[in-house]
Amino acid sequence: GQQLNQSPQSMFIQEGEDVSMNCTSSSIFNTWLWYKQDPGEGPVLLIALYKAGELTSNGRLTAQFGITRKDSFLNISASIPSDVGIYFCAGANTNAGKSTFGDGTTLTVKP
Amino acid sequence: ETGVTQSPTHLIKTRGQQVTLRCSSQSGHNTVSWYQQALGQGPQFIFQYYREEENGRGNFPPRFSGLQFPNYSSELNVNALELDDSALYLCASHPLAGYNKFSTDTQYFGPGTRLTVL
Numbered sequence: 001g002q003q004l005n006q007s008p009q010s011m012f013i014q015e016g017e018d019v020s021m022n023c024t025s026s027s028i029f030n031t032w033l034w035y036k037q038d039p040g041e042g043p044v045l046l047i048a049l050y051k052a053g054e055l056t057s058n059g060r061l062t063a064q065f066g067i068t069r070k071d072s073f074l075n076i077s078a079s080i081p082s083d084v085g086i087y088f089c090a091g092a093n094t095n096a097g098k099s100t101f102g103d104g105t106t107l108t109v110k111p
Numbered sequence: 112e113t114g115v116t117q118s119p120t121h122l123i124k125t126r127g128q129q130v131t132l133r134c135s136s137q138s139g140h141n142t143v144s145w146y147q148q149a150l151g152q153g154p155q156f157i158f159q160y161y162r163e164e165e166n167g168r169g170n171f172p173p174r175f176s177g178l179q180f181p182n183y184s185s186e187l188n189v190n191a192l193e194l195d196d197s198a199l200y201l202c203a204s205h206p207l208a209g210y211n212k213f214s215t216d217t218q219y220f221g222p223g224t225r226l227t228v229l
Contacts, residue, residue, distance in 0.1 A: 004153075006153075031215070040222065041220075041222050041223075042115075042201050042203070042220025042221050042222055042223055043154065043201075043220050044220070045217050045218075045219075048215070048217065050215055088153050088154075090153075094167075094214070095142075095159075095205070095207060095214040095216070095218075096205060096214070096215075096216065096217060096218040097142055097143075097144035097159050097203060097205055097207070097218045098144065098156055098159055098167050098169075099154075099156060099218075100156065101146075101153030101154045101155070102153050103151070103152050103153045104152075104153050
């Protein structure tokens with residue numbers, strides 16, 4: 001089946017630094033999604049991408065849909081302590097409810 | 112908060128038992144998806160229900176079954192529990208226009224049910 005490789009597995013950064021994480025797939029997706037999950041909660045959508053090559057921003061977050069449709073990256077600029085959490089990429093074809101998720105990048109931000 | 116609720120919050124069962132988990136979808140959402148999230152991993156798609164019918168299934172055995180009710184709430188049933196079934200079970204809801212229709216609508220997750228199988 002489809003698998004997503006998400007890297008890095010974890011990151012430890014200083015407050016104010018920029019962060020970059022990415023996701024690659026062995027097969028193409030029509031939609032790439034980035035979620036954040038806090039302890040005890042379900043994932044929350046950060047950014048959704050629907051076209052190859054698309055670059056989308058949400059505040060300090062920027063994500064891109066790779067031109068091959070097999071990869072995506074997420075950047076966070078000027079990190080703050082509340083950015084701590086687990087970030088997941090997900091790919092979907094017909095609808096977001098049938099997403100394939102990566103195994104997450106755990107972000108720790110030191111004040 | 113997303114408006115998607117799940118019950119119970121936590122559950123402990125023993126191997127071989129059966130379990131039913133419940134999900135109330137967000138108002139206006141006719142589609143519910145269920146995911147299994149093992150510790151340290153991303154959510155894995157179990158199945159999706161649209162208007163009370165299964166609309167796609169992931170790589171899970173038949174002992175994982177589901178229901179959706181006319182009010183769009185949903186249940187996940189797992190029979191003959193195994194130790195590896197211990198996980199966080201998440202449901203997510205979103206609107207959908209039809210079976211296998213492409214949709215750009217966002218899915219909203221509930222907080223999950225933590226199942227422990229001993």
